[in-house]
Amino acid sequence: MKAVSKKRDKKLLAVDGEIARKIIQIANRKGMTVYSFTNEILKQAIAAENMNKSLEDIVELFRLLEISLNGGALLIPGDILMYMIERIYQQEREELLSKWYKSGRWYGKYLQVRFHRDEPLDIIQSLLNACSSKYSEIQILKEDRKLSVNWMSPNNSLEYTELFSKFIEGLIHSFGYKTRKNEVSKGLIVMEFEKKDHEEGSNHKIN
Numbered sequence: 001m002k003a004v005s006k007k008r009d010k011k012l013l014a015v016d017g018e019i020a021r022k023i024i025q026i027a028n029r030k031g032m033t034v035y036s037f038t039n040e041i042l043k044q045a046i047a048a049e050n051m052n053k054s055l056e057d058i059v060e061l062f063r064l065l066e067i068s069l070n071g072g073a074l075l076i077p078g079d080i081l082m083y084m085i086e087r088i089y090q091q092e093r094e095e096l097l098s099k100w101y102k103s104g105r106w107y108g109k110y111l112q113v114r115f116h117r118d119e120p121l122d123i124i125q126s127l128l129n130a131c132s133s134k135y136s137e138i139q140i141l142k143e144d145r146k147l148s149v150n151w152m153s154p155n156n157s158l159e160y161t162e163l164f165s166k167f168i169e170g171l172i173h174s175f176g177y178k179t180r181k182n183e184v185s186k187g188l189i190v191m192e193f194e195k196k197d198h199e200e201g202s203n204h205k206i207n
Contacts, residue, residue: 023037082157085157103170108172128149135154137152137153146193149172151164151168156186161185169182177194
């Protein structure tokens with residue numbers, strides 16, 4: 001006896017015209033029907049919401065992961081990283097500080113090339129949030145030519161906090177700022193920067 005398939009109910013959804021055109025273009029490029037492609041998008045959006053995330057959250061997370069991997073980042077358990085830092089820090093403090101600063105400079109330059117059409121301040125904050133534990137808080141404020149960065153992470157050691165401050169410093173310096181204040185204590189970073197004059201160096205902008 002032949003099974004009778006249940007016909008699925010279909011609904012019409014209103015979509016912004018520009019978005020609809022892009023959906024059609026992508027569906028054509030992928031060799032999918034607009035119906036199939038749209039349903040796939042909606043299924044993934046529902047799956048994201050079931051994880052208490054939005055598609056925007058997931059896309060942003062992927063973007064930050066891509067930045068990290070392109071920078072040579074590796075997945076290392078936090079306790080192992082902290083152990084290594086505390087062991088090496090005692091003998092090679094200055095070398096470690098220099099390496100973290102240079103790493104921050106590299107990431108800053110990469111952000112300017114890779115995401116030059118986006119708001120750099122938003123990307124910097126997202127990157128620093130991604131580099132921090134879920135118990136950390138970071139705040140970046142810009143006023144005219146000045147920029148302030150406050151980072152709090154009570155569970156982190158003084159050694160890691162100092163190294164992370166050099167990463168932040170290198171990152172911000174790559175956008176043409178100079179340090180005016182850098183206060184570091186265990187789990188707390190308070191930094192202030194000022195835009196360099198043209199003759200002092202970089203002309204990069206944070207709008």
